[in-house]
Amino acid sequence: MMLRGKLALYLGRQFLQSVAIVLFVLVALTAIIQILEFLRRTADKVDVTFGVILQLTFLDLPTKTLELLPFVMLFGAMLAFYRLNRSSELVVARAAGISAWQFLAPALAVSLVFGIVVVTIINPLAAAMASRFELVEGQYLRGRASMLKVTSDGLWMRQADGDGQIVVHADRARQQGVDLRDVIFFRFVDLDRFTMRIDAQRAVLRDGYWEMRDAYVALPNQPIEVYKRFKLPTTLTFLQIQESFAPPETLSFWELPAFIQTLQDNGFVATRQRLYLHSLLATPLLFVAMVFLAAASTLRLVRRGGNALFLLGGVLSGFLLFFMSDVASAFGVTGDVPIYLAAWAPGLVGLMAGTWFVFQLEDG
Template sequence: MIGTLFGYIAKRYMLYLLMVLGGICSIVFMFDCMELLRIAYGNELGWLVLLKLAMMKNYKHIQQVLPFAICIATIMTYSSITKTFELIVARCCGVSVWQFLCPVITIAFIVGMVNIFIFNPIGASILHKYEKLYATHLKRQTSTTVMVSANGLWLRDTVGDNNIIVHATKISEHQNRLLDVIFFITDQEHKFVQRMDAEYAELEEGSKWCLHNVDIVQEQGYVERTDVNCIPTNMSFGQIKESLVHPETIPIYKLQSFIEATKNSGFSTVRHLNYLYKTLLSPFFYISLVLVSLFFSTSMPRFSKTGRNITLGIMFGIVIYFVSDLISALGISGRIPLMLSCSAPTLICMSIGLYLTLHYEDG
C-alpha cells in the first residue's frame, strides 16, 4: 500500500510541478519578448534573434521561480487529495505524515540535485551565450568581460582607432590599481602599435590610465623608459569589477577553481561564493519549502478553496524571497558571515516547517 501511495502522490506532484513551472515560464517568456522588442526598437533585429534571446534568458527566470513552483505544486497536490478524502482515508489506515510527505520530499530533493549537476552546466553555457548576443545585437558593442586565469587577468578597451588589451598579475581594488601590468595597443586591423610594461597602472576614473615605471616598446622595436605615461580610457574601475564574469554563467564544477583564480588576482569573490553556497544548499531549501507548504494545504477547513491556500503559499514564498535577499545582502556586505547568510533561509524554513509538521500534523 505504501508503495502505491508513494507512486500516486509522486506522479500527481510531478504533474502539478511541471504545469506550474511551465505556466509561469510561459508568462515570463511573453513579457521578456515584449521587453526585448522595446529595447530592440530601431535596431532592425529579426524575430528569430529576439525569440532566441528570450528563450535563453528564460533559464535564469526558471531558477528564480522554481522555489515558488515547488510551494504551489505542494499545496495543489495535498489540497486535491485532502478534498477528495484520499489523504484522510490514508491517515485512518495508519499512514503517518512522514510517509505521505516522503514522495514530495524525494522529488524536491531530486529536482534540486538534477538542477545542480545537469541543468546548471547547460544553463551557464546558455546564459553566457545570451550575454554575448545581447551585447552584440542590442548594445552594439563587444562584451567587455574581464577574463581571469591562473596567471592573472585580461581586459579589453577601445579608444579612438586603437584597441587596448591589458594583462595584469594582480589588482588592488582599494587603490584602483593594476599591478605588474602590460598594455598591448593595436590598430583597427589588429596590427601591433605599441607595448607598455609597467610596475603598476593607476586609473583616474573615466579619463586615463597612468602607468608608472614604464618600458615602452615601439612598433619599430626600440625601447623607451619613462617614469609616468598616461593613456586615455573609456572605462572606470567600477566597470572593471562589474564586468567580471557573473557566477550564473560559470558551471558549478568550474566555479571553485574560478573563485581561487579570481581571489589570487585581487578581486572580491563574495558574490561568487554566495552563489556557490546557495546553489549547493538548494535541494535542502526545496525540502524546507515542502514542509512549510504542507501546512497551507492540509490545515485549512475541509472545503476551503485551493486558490486561497495557493495565495497564502505565494505570499509566504514572497516573504521568504525578500528575507533571503536581505540576509544575502548582509552576508555580501560583510555584516554577517557569508556561510551563515547562505544557510540561514534554509535553516529558518526547515525549522518552521518541522515545527508546523510536528505540531499540527504529527502531534
C-alpha cells in the same frame, strides 16, 4: 517510518505531476514576458530581427527558470496536497494510521533528489546558455561584450581609446583590479593596426589615468623608450572594473570553485561568486523547505474548508520567501552579513517554520 511500495510511488507521482503543471505554466508565462521585454528593448534597433529576440529568450529562459524553481516546488506541492485533500485520499490515509510525516516523505524525497539534479546537471546546461546569452546580448543590445576576464594566466582587460582600443594583460592584480603587476598594454587602431606597446612592472589605476612604474614604451619603427614614471589616460573607473565580470550565472556549479580561487589569487574578493555557489549548495534544502511550507499552508487550511486562506497563504509564503532571499543576498554581497548566513538562511528559516507547522498539524 517511511511509506513503501505502491502508495509511496503513487504519492511521489502525484507530486511530480503537480510540479510539472506549475512548471509548464510559469515557464510559458516567463517566456511570453521575456519576448515582450526584448521587443521593448529592441524597438529602436533595426538590425534586431524577431529571430534574434527568440534566440535571446531561448538562451535566457533556463536562468530565469532556475530562479523560479523554489516557487515551482512551493506551488506544485500545494497543488498536489490540495488535490489529494479534495479527493479525500488524505483523509483515507490518515484513517489508515498514516502520519503526516509518512504522507510527506515521498514528496520530500523527490524534492531533495530534484534539488541535487538541478545543481549538478541542469545548472551546468543553464550556465552554458547564459554565457551564450551574454555574448548575444552584448552584440545586439549593449553593443559591447564584457571588458574584463580573469584566467589562470592572469587578467585581461579592454578599454576604449579614441578611434581604437587598449588591451591590457597582467600576470597578477591587487586591490580588486586597480593595482596590476607585470603588466602589458597593447594599443590598436581600427581593431587590427598596432600602434603602441607598454611593458611595466606595475600599473595603478588613478582618477583618469594609469600610473606606471619602470615602463618600456615601444612604437612602430622606433627605438624603445624607458620611463621611471609613465601616465596613460583612461576612462576606466574602479566601479566599471567591478561591474565588468560576467554574471555568476554564466559559470556552472563545477566551474565556480576554481574560478573563485583564480579571482582570489588575482586580488579580487569574489563575493558574488561565493554567494552564488553557496546558494546553489542550499538549493536542495530550499526545495525541501518549500514542501514543508506547502504542507503547512494546504493540509490544515483546506481540511477546515478555507480555500481562500489556502490560496492567500501560498501566495504570501512565496512572496515572503522571495523578499527574504533578496534581502539576504543584498546583505551578503555588501558584506553586512556572512555569505554562509545569506545563502543558507532562507532555506533554514523555511524548513524550521514548515516543520513546526507540520508538528502542530500532527499533534492536532
